[in-house]
Amino acid sequence: MPLLFAYLFALIGVAMAAQTPQLLVDDGGWCWFEDERVIVHDNKLIIGTVAAGTKSADRKGNVEVTVFDLKSKTGKTVVLHTPTDADRRRWLDDHNSPAFYVRPDNRILAMYSLHGVDEKKYYRISEPNDATKWGPEQIYVPSPTSKVTYTNLHYLSAEKRLYDFFRGLHNSFKPSYMWSEDMGATWTTGNVFIDVPLQFRHRPYVKYASNGRDTVHIAYTDGHPRNFDNSIYHISYQGGNLRTSEGKPIRPLKEGLKEPGEGTLVYRGDANNVAWISDLHIDSKERPYLVFSVQKDSAGMSDGKAGEDHRYHYARWTGSKWEQHEIAYAGSKLYPGEDDYTGNVCVDPRDPNTVIISTNADPVTEKRQPHRELYRGVTKDGGAHFTWTALTRNSPQDNIRPVIPVRHNGPRVVLWLRGIMRTYTNYDFEVVALSE
Numbered sequence: 001m002p003l004l005f006a007y008l009f010a011l012i013g014v015a016m017a018a019q020t021p022q023l024l025v026d027d028g029g030w031c032w033f034e035d036e037r038v039i040v041h042d043n044k045l046i047i048g049t050v051a052a053g054t055k056s057a058d059r060k061g062n063v064e065v066t067v068f069d070l071k072s073k074t075g076k077t078v079v080l081h082t083p084t085d086a087d088r089r090r091w092l093d094d095h096n097s098p099a100f101y102v103r104p105d106n107r108i109l110a111m112y113s114l115h116g117v118d119e120k121k122y123y124r125i126s127e128p129n130d131a132t133k134w135g136p137e138q139i140y141v142p143s144p145t146s147k148v149t150y151t152n153l154h155y156l157s158a159e160k161r162l163y164d165f166f167r168g169l170h171n172s173f174k175p176s177y178m179w180s181e182d183m184g185a186t187w188t189t190g191n192v193f194i195d196v197p198l199q200f201r202h203r204p205y206v207k208y209a210s211n212g213r214d215t216v217h218i219a220y221t222d223g224h225p226r227n228f229d230n231s232i233y234h235i236s237y238q239g240g241n242l243r244t245s246e247g248k249p250i251r252p253l254k255e256g257l258k259e260p261g262e263g264t265l266v267y268r269g270d271a272n273n274v275a276w277i278s279d280l281h282i283d284s285k286e287r288p289y290l291v292f293s294v295q296k297d298s299a300g301m302s303d304g305k306a307g308e309d310h311r312y313h314y315a316r317w318t319g320s321k322w323e324q325h326e327i328a329y330a331g332s333k334l335y336p337g338e339d340d341y342t343g344n345v346c347v348d349p350r351d352p353n354t355v356i357i358s359t360n361a362d363p364v365t366e367k368r369q370p371h372r373e374l375y376r377g378v379t380k381d382g383g384a385h386f387t388w389t390a391l392t393r394n395s396p397q398d399n400i401r402p403v404i405p406v407r408h409n410g411p412r413v414v415l416w417l418r419g420i421m422r423t424y425t426n427y428d429f430e431v432v433a434l435s436e
Helices: 002-016 085-091
Strands: 022-025 038-041 044-050 063-069 074-081 099-102 108-112 121-127 130-134 138-140 153-156 161-167 175-180 188-192 206-210 215-221 232-238 241-243 249-252 264-267 273-282 288-296 310-317 322-331 345-347 354-361 368-378 387-390 398-403 413-423 426-435
Touching: 022 044, 022 063, 022 074, 038 099, 044 099, 044 108, 044 413, 044 426, 063 130, 074 108, 074 121, 074 130, 099 153, 153 206, 153 215, 161 206, 161 215, 206 273, 215 273, 215 288, 232 288, 264 288, 264 310, 264 322, 273 345, 288 345, 310 354, 322 368, 345 398, 354 398, 368 413
Parallel strands: 322 354, 368 398
Antiparallel strands: 022 426, 038 044, 044 063, 063 074, 099 108, 108 121, 121 130, 121 138, 153 161, 161 175, 175 188, 206 215, 215 232, 232 241, 232 264, 241 249, 273 288, 288 310, 310 322, 345 354, 354 368, 368 387, 398 413, 413 426
């Protein structure tokens, strides 16, 4: 009872001091497997989205970047890629949103691609300290047979290389990489680095985090949760090798894992506990921490019937082992046909003790709500217990896919998508934010 009363009083306090979210983008969506899709640079938010054309038909499928000044509270949206009218349908897909990297010369690299339908990686480089002005669009083809998706940009100063981790080299559907030694001006193709030795096409889902110096952390699944009773694994890349969580070499990056289980197990899934990775960062000791969702008790159910009970989990590497906990009710599937889609969860890149969740179920009692709301969770015991505070209440639409961009100074900024999602190619979203 004391915990329940404390939770109720926390909700009352938030209701009395609630902030109004700041509208940043009036039409745009993103997936959660391209990063960083939101960055803070020069006290400005740089936000990548794909417009649905809900406000203006001529924006349908546009890959856009919005620059929002955190001091003046003003913003501007510019277009990175405008599809032809005949091509707008395939560009309207939230998987096509860009990822960003700030180069040492204060120019920003933006990279994006279509959702597994062609071989092209598109990229543009901004003017110094001005993400509203961009150089010409360029194209890199990792291989003629590639069908690429996603962008994840990580620079390692020890190697003087900028890596892009993506999916689909040689039409493999698998995690792949390429790199640049001139900050994204030109690129070199790498290889597939997580194999799954099965006959049908498959795609482990991956999140990345880097120290910017010599290590990239990698958390991933067996495949799509529609096809696999997914577990969650972790490896790191350092000094040319993929390594276990303990740092022991497994295989060279250029060779890659032969199967997902060569990595360190974080969470063992099964037919009634199917996992999907959501977010990953590293703490001040460069130890990884992550969050993921688990679809419960859906073994044997047909597509469309499952996905009514999801849970969020939190895991943290202690230096010798992974400790993981179920932390909150995540509610029901986001829409029919994607039984594993949730509102999603993210971690604070500066504070491993803080998470933000989107759920249409009270995170403690599981009482269902009309729409997905956001809650901040804080732990003081490594994730075993969380205290929850509502960030949104009584919303007329869903609040989903929160993200906290890396910010070295200043308050935490939480961004999310507010609106309606019917599918990943049919949505009506605004991007909004709260500065805590």
